[in-house]
Amino acid sequence: MAAPTQRLLWRQLTRATSRSASRSASSPCLRLTSTSPASAFARTSKASSPPPEGSNVKFWPFVVIIVLGSLGYTFLVTRRAEMPAIDAPKKADALGAPPKSTPTFSADDVTVVFVLGGPGAGKGTQCANLVADYGFHHLSAGDLLRAEQDRPGSQFGDLIKDYIKNGLIVPMEVTVQLLENAMVAAIDSSGKGEIAGKKGKFLIDGFPRKMDQAHKFEESVCPAKFVLFYDCPEAEMERRLLNRGKTSGRTDDNAESIRKRFRTFIETSMPVVDYYEKLGRVIKVDATPKPEDVYKDTQKQIAGKGI
Ligand SMILES: Nc1ncnc2c1ncn2[C@@H]1O[C@H](COP(=O)(O)OP(=O)(O)OP(=O)(O)O)[C@@H](O)[C@H]1O
Ligand SMILES: O=c1ccn([C@@H]2O[C@H](COP(=O)(O)O)[C@@H](O)[C@H]2O)c(=O)[nH]1
Numbered sequence: 001m002a003a004p005t006q007r008l009l010w011r012q013l014t015r016a017t018s019r020s021a022s023r024s025a026s027s028p029c030l031r032l033t034s035t036s037p038a039s040a041f042a043r044t045s046k047a048s049s050p051p052p053e054g055s056n057v058k059f060w061p062f063v064v065i066i067v068l069g070s071l072g073y074t075f076l077v078t079r080r081a082e083m084p085a086i087d088a089p090k091k092a093d094a095l096g097a098p099p100k101s102t103p104t105f106s107a108d109d110v111t112v113v114f115v116l117g118g119p120g121a122g123k124g125t126q127c128a129n130l131v132a133d134y135g136f137h138h139l140s141a142g143d144l145l146r147a148e149q150d151r152p153g154s155q156f157g158d159l160i161k162d163y164i165k166n167g168l169i170v171p172m173e174v175t176v177q178l179l180e181n182a183m184v185a186a187i188d189s190s191g192k193g194e195i196a197g198k199k200g201k202f203l204i205d206g207f208p209r210k211m212d213q214a215h216k217f218e219e220s221v222c223p224a225k226f227v228l229f230y231d232c233p234e235a236e237m238e239r240r241l242l243n244r245g246k247t248s249g250r251t252d253d254n255a256e257s258i259r260k261r262f263r264t265f266i267e268t269s270m271p272v273v274d275y276y277e278k279l280g281r282v283i284k285v286d287a288t289p290k291p292e293d294v295y296k297d298t299q300k301q302i303a304g305k306g307i
Contacts, residue, residue, distance in 0.1 A: 103218070103220055103223060104183075104184070104220065105183070105221065107224075107225065109200065110187075110201075110202065111200070111225050111307060112202050113201075113226060114204050114214075114226075114227045114276075115127055115203055115204065115205045115230070116208075116209075116227055116228070117287060118234065118237045118265045118269075119237055119241060119258065119262065120236075120241035120244065120258075121231070121232040122230055122232065122287045122291060123206060124140060126291070126295055127140070127203050130298070133299075134201070134307060135201060137186050137200065137201060138203045139179060139182050139186075139203065139204050139205065140205040140206055142164075142205075143205075144179065145160050145170055145175060146160075148160060149164070159174075165251050167259075167260030167262075167263070168260075169213070169264060169268060172213040176220065176221060179204060179207065179221065183200065183202060186202075201307065202222075203228075204224070209264075209269045211272055213272075224281075226276075226283055227273065227282045227283065228283050228298070228302070229273050231284055231285065232287040238262075241253050242258070283302060
């Protein structure tokens with residue numbers, strides 16, 4: 001080490017050591033023992049003066065500090081790796097997710113239509129019409145998450161509450177499993193492996209909101225037929241949500257949460273729409289007009305799509 005650097009380090013260390021030594025004199029908790037490296041330094045640096053050029057300075061305390069620091073760091077990193085992450089996929093296993101590589105349902109047996117659009121675009125409103133006229137079974141990802149959040153004993157309750165309030169996307173394992181469970185339950189409760197005399201037809205509302213969800217669902221649950229995308233300007237969606245917030249009781253129908261939801265929609269969910277658009281699998285409907293007109297347009301656009 002160059003001599004000036006040596007002297008600088010020495011000065012800094014002896015200054016720190018003498019400060020801590022003087023504190024220890026008045027505090028019973030901070031006492032330097034005769035065997036500690038710091039006290040050794042305090043003793044060897046009586047005059048607190050830098051060593052003369054070329055003096056035989058002991059550097060073993062530096063080595064001890066570096067070695068102890070490295071060991072501590074390695075220990076913390078190892079502990080961190082062993083700790084379960086808050087969104088660890090393992091948690092979803094508690095919902096009954098068996099690892100698999102083929103979808104639970106074939107697209108030949110079950111029709112899945114994803115319904116996307118910004119918060120407040122009117123997805124739920126249009127889904128209600130489609131259920132009435134086309135015999136769809138409606139599954140809203142947001143509703144399923146809220147139900148799981150409120151389910152007594154749910155280990156995901158707090159996590160979901162937090163994500164929804166902040167307009168964030170709940171880790172996909174949770175949502176995909178809730179959807180699959182709901183599809184299985186709907187088909188089972190029909191008693192014939194069918195719904196309303198038809199093969200299962202599902203409108204999956206407000207999903208997939210993130211690319212990983214889209215892949216996971218199509219790979220492990222069911223390939224989707226197409227995406228129904230309700231396109232609406234942000235100002236109109238905000239107006240609708242603030243209005244709905246007067247009575248909905250939803251924790252995320254307030255100005256702050258709405259802002260966060262819009263950001264998530266632009267940054268995370270629009271890429272999903274763009275992805276399906278590139279594949280030619282999106283039916284886009286202008287959601288700005290009044291609900292009846294939006295529905296008429298929806299019907300026109302899905303005509304001949306085999307549903
Ligand atoms: N075309 C429309 N014109 C005016 N208001 C509408 C229209 N469609 C729905 N609304 C109203 O806007 C609010 C939001 O609609 P809706 O709940 O259907 O939206 P959403 O897209 O499902 O919302 P979120 O994603 O937040 O669940 C509701 O109060 C609804 O009555
Ligand atoms: O796939 C999903 C869908 C929804 N969420 C969370 O739920 C809220 C509310 O969803 P709505 O469709 O508006 O009812 C949404 O803001 C997300 O926080 C999700 O995490 N994953």
